[in-house]
Amino acid sequence: MTTTASTSYEALFRVWRGDTGGGELTDFRVEVNEGEVVLDIIHRLQATQAPDLAVRWNCKAGKCGSCSAEINGRPRLLCMTRMSVFSRTETITVTPLRAFPVVRDLVTDVGFNYTKAREIPSFVPPPDLAPGEYRMLQEDVDRSQEFRKCIECFLCQDTCHVVRDHEENKTAFAGPRFLMRVAELDMHPLDAADSAGLDRKATAQDEHGLGYCNITKCCTEVCPEGIKITDNALIPLKERAADRKYDPLVWLGNKIRRRGE
Structure with missing residues (x-):
C-alpha cells in the first residue's frame, strides 16, 4: 500500500x-x-x-x-x-x-509617487507633425516599450535606499520609477522638449535628483516586469546628463548653437 x-x-x-x-x-x-x-x-x-x-x-x-x-x-x-x-x-x-x-x-500611503509623477513634464508633440503623422523606427518603439511595461507597483521606489533610508531626500529625488520616465521621454525621437525650451537632461539632474542614484541596481532586482531600470534607463540618462554638463565638445556645440539662434 x-x-x-x-x-x-x-x-x-x-x-x-x-x-x-x-x-x-x-x-x-x-x-x-x-x-x-x-x-x-x-x-x-x-x-x-x-x-x-x-x-x-x-x-x-x-x-x-x-x-x-x-x-x-x-x-x-x-x-x-x-x-x-x-x-x-x-x-x-x-x-x-x-x-x-x-x-x-x-x-x-504611496501618495509620494503620484506627487513625483505630476512633476515630470509630459511628452511634447513635434510642432511640424499632426496626430497620425508620427513615425518611429521599430528600434525606438522597442526601447520605449520596455519602460511602458511598468505597472507602478512602486517596489523599485521602496527598495531604493535613497528614498528608503533618507526621508529628507524625498523632496529632491524622484526615484527610479520616475527617472525612468524622464529617460524614456529624453530618448523618444519625436519628443520636442528641446524646441519648447525644456532640457530633460538638465531637469533630471537639477530637479529630479538623478545625481543621488548610485546605480546599485536594487530597483532592477525587485521589478516584477523584469525592466532593466538601471542599465537601460538610469545609466544612459546619467551619461547623457554628464555629456551635456562636462563634455567640452558638447558644451562648445551648445554655445555655438545658441549664438546662431
Whole structure:
C-alpha cells in the first residue's frame, strides 16, 4: 500500500498589524494549499482569523501593482510570490512597504509617487507633425516599450535606499520609477522638449535628483516586469546628463548653437 504526501500544510505567518500610531508583528498559523500565492494566504487570514486585516489588492494577476508589500524583508507582489518558494517550516514575515507611511496593517500611503509623477513634464508633440503623422523606427518603439511595461507597483521606489533610508531626500529625488520616465521621454525621437525650451537632461539632474542614484541596481532586482531600470534607463540618462554638463565638445556645440539662434 502506498501513501501520498498531503499537498496541504500549516504555515507560520508573521504579519504586521498596526496603523499610523504604531504596531507589531502578529503570529498566525494558517493552512496552505498546493499552488497558492501569499495573497491567497492573506485572504484566508481575513476569512478565518483576522477579518479586519487591511491589504490593498485588485487584479491578482501581477498587472495592477496594488498588492506590494515586503515578504521576509524583500519588496514583492503578494499575488506573484508563490508559497512553493518557501520551505514548509519557514516563518513567513509580511510587512508593509518600509519607504512609505503606514495607513493600516499592510496598506501604505504611496501618495509620494503620484506627487513625483505630476512633476515630470509630459511628452511634447513635434510642432511640424499632426496626430497620425508620427513615425518611429521599430528600434525606438522597442526601447520605449520596455519602460511602458511598468505597472507602478512602486517596489523599485521602496527598495531604493535613497528614498528608503533618507526621508529628507524625498523632496529632491524622484526615484527610479520616475527617472525612468524622464529617460524614456529624453530618448523618444519625436519628443520636442528641446524646441519648447525644456532640457530633460538638465531637469533630471537639477530637479529630479538623478545625481543621488548610485546605480546599485536594487530597483532592477525587485521589478516584477523584469525592466532593466538601471542599465537601460538610469545609466544612459546619467551619461547623457554628464555629456551635456562636462563634455567640452558638447558644451562648445551648445554655445555655438545658441549664438546662431
